[in-house]
Amino acid sequence: MLTQKVFLFDFDGVIVDGMNEYWHSSLLACEKYLNSPHILFDQKFYKKVPDNFKEIRPWVKYGWEMVLIVHEIIKSENSLKNFDKSEFINKYHQNCQKILKDNFWIAEDIQKILDRSRQFQIDRDFKTWVNLHQPYFKVINFMEELKKRNIKTGIITTKGKIFAEKILKQLNIFPEFIFGYESGSKMKILEKLILTYEILGFIEDRKKTLIEIKQNEETSHIPCFLADWGYLKYSDRYNLSNEIILLKLDNLEDLLAI
Numbered sequence: 539m540l541t542q543k544v545f546l547f548d549f550d551g552v553i554v555d556g557m558n559e560y561w562h563s564s565l566l567a568c569e570k571y572l573n574s575p576h577i578l579f580d581q582k583f584y585k586k587v588p589d590n591f592k593e594i595r596p597w598v599k600y601g602w603e604m605v606l607i608v609h610e611i612i613k614s615e616n617s618l619k620n621f622d623k624s625e626f627i628n629k630y631h632q633n634c635q636k637i638l639k640d641n642f643w644i645a646e647d648i649q650k651i652l653d654r655s656r657q658f659q660i661d662r663d664f665k666t667w668v669n670l671h672q673p674y675f676k677v678i679n680f681m682e683e684l685k686k687r688n689i690k691t692g693i694i695t696t697k698g699k700i701f702a703e704k705i706l707k708q709l710n711i712f713p714e715f716i717f718g719y720e721s722g723s724k725m726k727i728l729e730k731l732i733l734t735y736e737i738l739g740f741i742e743d744r745k746k747t748l749i750e751i752k753q754n755e756e757t758s759h760i761p762c763f764l765a766d767w768g769y770l771k772y773s774d775r776y777n778l779s780n781e782i783i784l785l786k787l788d789n790l791e792d793l794l795a796i
């Protein structure tokens with residue numbers, strides 16, 4: 539019998555809003571480590587997160603894709619402008635693959651330079667880096683309430699584990715476990731977790747991930763919640779199957795009745 543109860547959370551867009559950090563770290567990765575001949579770097583890029591970056595963020599699955607998006611936005615020629623954004627997102631996955639191919643880049647290497655960029659900022663000035671993240675305090679409170687009820691919390695993210703861990707520690711959150719991209723796909727992680735835990739719910743802001751969970755026979759029993767406050771595409775809120783529940787920040791407490 540499974541007696542260990544756990545509630546699962548995605549990290550970015552669910553526990554924290556890291557939009558400033560995604561832009562800064564990806565930009566720094568472009569500036570310091572990417573060695574692209576297509577960009578002429580300007581410090582003014584750091585001043586503000588451009589709207590088109592914010593608008594493309596809901597399509598992102600892995601961190602390395604953000605480095606590619608930043609590269610396309612800051613290119614000196616043929617840069618990604620606001621008006622051709624919809625063309626870019628219509629074929630988002632193919633476009634990411636094309637950028638990799640055209641530049642002879644490998645996704646894993648780009649992920650490594652994003653991680654290096656994060657590590658560089660942490661070593662230089664940890665506080666400034668952490669402060670680029672805005673926590674969702676209602677989620678933090680919910681996690682504390684779960685703890686009081688002896689329900690464990692777990693994080694499954696596509697971020698590097700050590701980065702999520704550092705931010706959570708700062709927020710005084712010590713989950714039972716954190717799985718980052720190093721541990722493989724969220725699906726594979728869940729398939730293992732269900733052997734040891736009774737999973738009371740999973741809050742995630744990527745609808746596709748939740749659909750996959752519901753379509754997999756082994757994991758379909760996991761209650762899935764789509765975080766309304768996260769990085770959602772406009773259409774995500776509509777045509778939700780009744781198995782995936784759109785969750786609002788103000789309704790988090792209702793889940794404590796489970």
Ligand SMILES: [Mg+2]
Binds near residue numbers: 550551552744
């Ligand atoms: Mg997310």
